[in-house]
Structure formats: structure tokens, C-alpha cells
Amino acid sequence: MLELYPYQQEILQAMANGENVILVVPTGGGKTLAASLPFLQNLAFKHGLLPTKALYAVPTRSLATQFLKLCKDWLEELDPDLVAELKERYAYFGRDLFSIQTGESPEDPQFESVLTACTIDQLLASALGVPYSVDSSRANINVGAICSSYLILDEPHLYPVAEDGRSYKGGFTTCVELLRQLKDTTRFVFMSATMSNPLVEQLAQMFGARVITVNEQELALLNRERERIFERCLEPMSSEHILASHKRCSLVVCNTVQRAQETFLKLDEAIQQAGLDIELRLLHSRFTDDDRKNQGDELSQLLGKEQWHGDLYQGERSVIVVATQVVEVGLDISVETLHTEIAPANSLVQRAGRCARFERQHGRVVVYPLPLDEEGQTLSSLPYPAILCDHTWQALAQFEGRPLGFREEQDLVDQVHTVGDLELLKSYEEHRNDLREAITESLRTHERGNVAALIRDITQVQLLIHNDPDEAIKSEPWRWQTFGIHPGQLLGKHWQRLREKQAEVGLEWLCKQAVPEKTEKKEEEEEKDSRQPATYTWDPISTPELIPTALIIAMPEQLVTYDQTLGLVFLDGRLKLPEVWEKRLAEQHYQSMLCERRTTGNKGEPTRIQSYEQHIEGLADAYHYVIYHELAYIMHRLERLMDLEAGTIDHAIQIAIATHDLGKLDQKWQLWARNWQRLLLEKTHWGAHYQEPAKNTFLAKTDYDWRSKEQKKWQREVPGKRPHHACESVMLGRSLILDSLAVNRVDHPNLPVARAICTAIAHHHTPKAHTYGTTHIHPAARTAIEKAIHAVRRDQTWHYNLEKLKFVLEQGGDLNPENVRDKGICTQPNVMADDARQLETWLVFVIVRALRLADQRADRYAPLKP
16 A cells, blocks of 8 residues: 655545645655645545546656556556456547547547546647647647546646746746636646745636645655755866766766767766766657657666666666756656755755655755857756756855755755745746636637747757658658757758758758648648648748748758767757768768557547437537546536536537437438438449438438548549538537527526537537528438437436427527627627636536537447447
């Protein structure tokens, strides 16, 4: 059984009481277990005190990977038999209970597992309705996952802030606003070892959260005689000083990839010249996915807890690791000596957490000023604000030469970061309405341009290395191995140097960007079941101004290459290479490869012909077996907050499922479906065996393989265009929906629920649909509709009246709330209005998620039926 510290037990109690928590404990103090255990226990023992889905958001990919492994181990300790049934049910739609969603490991793009570890960028982009992980036609499916999950937000000091904290925008403040919006709707833990105390106090007031930290007795237990001493070196970091201080294992942390590579090369040369038996490693963000994962695993084996006996390192070889900020979180390793360039106090404390990390260890942290450039000037402090680095250097003077425990680390962080933290919160409060307006706009338009302002003001550019992307990479370029770089690496003096290198080697192009073919955008916005992947062309970039906005950039191997030891290396002379390394890199001939990424869930199988009743019954199965349980917590919370009767939202989702495809019963839609089915069988030489469905059979699905170029071409031969059906379904079923919810006046509490249902139905194929066309349903379809409703209701008795259905829409119209405000047919997302409108916004996305997931999983549950 797991032995818990008192603060970990306190979190269990807080969650049982329905509280949100801000957790502040030392690095290596077990905060990840503390935040995860309430969820795991609730999941295993079915307490119903928390959502049955969790999202663990972190600033780096490596931390997400490590967390997932830990979580699986913890669940094993709890007893895997407790979740065996749940595991089996999720397997029916191709999901593991735990998964990871990052750029390098996109296992769960729709956040469908019980617990998903993801980066904060992935979480915020999904919350804003512009997810990185799915195409724009599904942009509305993940919002409901965010607002309905137990949220664990780790290391927020590393979340992006705009303009070095001078703006109210950025990932940190967007996250703060999101939690303020959801503080009564779901449960969350916001945790770090390095937040200033004044920041914690103000956030606690904003969130209405309980602050949990450690007392002196717990600190003594956590420290277990650990001790680390800080000192400042007045000279910039050098290989001579590192080697002179080295015992058995050392960690060297530089602020940029290039300086880490330069330091590695100098150390390598010095070690070779002195004939030292030292294993030298380099770790930064510009390695391939596989190499970075292997490096993390190998470092854990080299410097993990099993290699230590008290204060004695037991590894077979002497080790020096050179790294960047990637080691600040996510690596459970320890070294005797840490050498680090000056950085803001919160980052220094995180780096120091890799030194003397385990019990009874004594470590030394040496902090260096930034090096000088070729002209004798101090190099830029980027990626950090210079003022924070300066304040940290000055504040360190009072701690120099004496042990820094958790209280001293907090004092250091307070001295350096309090002013900036409070200024950021003040700016956020002053501009909160502007921020909420931007979030509202993002939820309404689902335009990806909102991500830059609300998550990162400077995004990374994804770079791949390939000599002929035009021929090799025509679809899904993000599935190829890419490297994330700051756009500045290709701008200014770097662009000029690359141009000179291009001319030197006689290349026709310097870099190209992936651009979706123009025809794809039109098809993407149409209401189609096809999942045909988009195709791309590669346009040369002639001016560097285009680089920051590029989706993915390709460069030839003569300008940039990759080495398993050094990582990504530009060949324009910016990195001074010894002759032996120049020769080695010249022989690489590296080309990015298509990554065999692990994915789970719906692989995009061909659709199969189904009647209307069969299709709706499939959605009902998917909802009742799993989706209802995933959303039960938020349904109950929203019902209480919106003064709705218990069971109203469950009723609403069932109505949405039962009526969302009414538009497919249109005579033109049915004629198109039958014509396509007949043509397909003729083309595949099965025409002789084709039997026309009976006249009283109404189709909801046809046979279609989206992967077949031939079938896509054949569909153009079908007479007429397949009609849309989503917005038509709204107008056909709206009166039935209102009647079923007993809405008989404009101030009825269920009217927002009815609007949310209509919005979800209109947007169950694309979030931008808003117009409907002329529709005629054959009267004989009434029987199919009634059977479908009974399949959804199961043994429940909610009211419906088929007389309220429309069978004819004579004239098309617009469902956009801005155009029909007085009718109140649909909901326009709004998080800047009153509480009622905010709650209605989240309700919309919960129903959207339930309906869209049920639609995707409709064919997967037959074996589960009694």
C-alpha cells in the first residue's frame, strides 16, 4: 500500500469535500501522486466525488510521458481488478484507460481515455475550440472534455506568458481565466514548487481554492537529510571549471540549445585530450522523438534512485550530462554537482531539484553569469527576461555558501518573482473583459489564429529535413519527424548565413512551407462523413517574414542535418565544429522519416450501410454504456448550478441523439443514398446481387471507404448533390424538443437546454454549420423515427410527441443566433456575459461532445449488449 504524507491525505479530504486545491510542495515531494490519488481512488471505488475522466497538463512533453508511467504503477498498487470492467468497456472503442497527447505522441487527440497526460498547449487549444490534434471540422469536440474533467495543472511557472509577462495574454493567464470559469463546474489541482507566496494567495482568492502546503515536520520527512549549497561563480561557465569540480556525476544546464551544443563539444574535446574516462551526454529539445525518449530512459537508469546508496553514487562510469531547460521537470535523477547558467529563480530552483534529489544526499549548485559574444558583450538572456536574471543573481548573494531548503527556495522565489507576478495579475484583472471577449470569439469562430494571442505570442516553427518534400510528403506532413525551433533561428543574421550557404552549395531553394491545397478548405467546411485526408503542396519561402506563420517548414540536408549525439545542427557556421565533427556531420545524409506514431481508437474504418433505426440505436448504445458515465459529474453539477431538475441534461442528450439525423430522412437524401449504393455495387461488379432496400427502409449510412480514391471519384457520378442534414434536423425536430422539455414560455428554465440541444445537432459534423435548406420527409418515415426514439429511451419514460415534428421545410434559413436572436433557436457561446450564459456555453459543448462521440462509436458496442 502507498504510504501518504499528511498533506497528501489533506488533498484527499479536500476533494471529498468538493474543494479545488492549490498545492505548493518542494521538488521531489510527491505532489504528482498527491494530485492523482483522489482521482484514482474515485475511479476504482466509484465514489462519485470527482469526474471519471482526468486531464494532467504539463509544460513539457517529457513530464507527460513520465507521469503516465507513474500513474499506471499507482493503479496497479490500488488493485487492477477494481477497474477491469472499465478497461474492457474502453477497449470496445479502441482506448486504453491511460494515454498521452502531445505533439510527439498523439495517442488521444479527442481526449477519450479515462486519464490523458498532455501539454498545457494541447489542453488550452482544446478548451478554446481550436485543438491542435484534430481537423477543423471537429474543432468543437474537445471543449466538453476540458470542462467535464478533473484537471491537474502542473508546474504553471513554465506556462507561456505574452511579451515576457508585460501583457495580460498568454497561456498562464488564459489558464487562470479558464479555472475561474470552471471552478464551480469541475474539480482541479493547481500545483508547483516555485510559485511566489503572494501569487498563491491571490490565485486562491480567485479560484476559491484551498492552499495546501507542507509543515516543518513534513519537510523534515521529505528532506531526509538532503542538503544542497548554492554558490555563484563570477566567470562564465567553462569546460575547465566543470571538469575541475567533477567527481562522479555532474549536470550542466545551459539556457539555449546552441550553448548546450557548444559546451558539449568543448567538454568532449577536453575529455579526449586529457584521456578521461567520463561518459558525456547531451540532452535538449531538438532530438527526434525516439532519441529523446531513449535519452530520458537512459538517464533515469544512469542517475536514477537505484544508482545511489545514500550520498554515494554507485554507477559503473563517471557521467556528465549537458542539457537545457528540458531537465527542469520530468526527470527523476540526481547528481552531485549542478552547473547552471543564470536563469530566473523559479527555473533555478527546478534545476536544483535534479541535484541531491534523494535522501541523505549532499549537493553543490554552481551558478554562472552569461558568456560574452565575439565583441565582448554579454549574450542575450533569452529565452528569459533579463531583469529576472539580474534580480536572481543579486538575490543569490544572501544565500551563497549555505544550504537552501524549501523555505529558503520560497524566499528566493518571492524576492525575485513577486513584483512581476502581481503586475501580471493586475494587468490580467484590468483587461479581464478583453481576455474573455477573445476566448468567446475563439469558441464562436474556431479560428486557429486565436492560439497565438491566448497561448503563446511566439509559437514554435516545425522544421523537417528533406531534399524533395514535393514528391515524398503530399499528405499529413505533421506525421513526419519534425523539430520545434524558435522562428528567430531562421531570421535576421541566420537567414543571411543560410542564404550564403545556399549559394555556396548551389541549391535552388532554401526552405519551403506546407500549404493545404485550396480545394481542401471548401470540402472541409462541408457537411460530409468522409475523412479523406487533406493534401499539401510545398511553396518556396522567398522572404523570412513568412516563417513565423508557416505550418511546417522543410529544408534540405545541405543546410541542416541531424546527429544522434548532437541533435539538430544548422550547417551555416553558427555552431563552431571541430574538424572531426565536421566530417561526421558531412557523412550523415539525414532525411526526416514518416513516424510510426502509436494511435488508438477509431482508425477511420469504411462505413457500412445502415438503416436509420440501426444507426440511432448504435449511438444510444455508445452513450449509455460509457459516455453517460464520463459526463455524469458535470451533468449533475450543471443541473444544480442552472436550477434544472435532476436528469434534465441526460434527457437532453438522449433527445439530441434521437433527432440529430432527422434531416437524412429527406426524400432527396434518401434518393442520393440509394443511387450511390446501387452505383457502388455496379462499379465493384456486385450489381447482379444488389437488392433495392424496401420502400419502408430509410438509410442513415451507406457503404463508403474514405481511403479509396476510386470511390471518391465515383461519388461525383451520382446524380444530384448529397443534401446537408444537420441544420435541417434542428428545424424538423425543434418543436418536439421544446415539447419534450416542457418549454412553454420564454422564461422556462429548460429553454437554455433546448437551445443547447439545437446547437449540438447543428454542429455535429462541423462547428460552422448554420443554414438549412428545403426538406421533405416521407410520412412513412414516422415509424422509423418512433423506433429510433424507443431505442434511445430504453426503460426511461421521458415524454415525446411525434405530432410536434415537422415533415416539410418549405424554405431555407439561417440558425446563426446573431441573425435570429429573437427566436433563440441556438446558443452563441459567451463566457463574458452573466453566469447563466456562461453555464449555457459549457452545456452546449458537453452535449456536442456526447453527440459527436456517440456518432463516432455507434458501430462498436454490439458485443456489450445483454
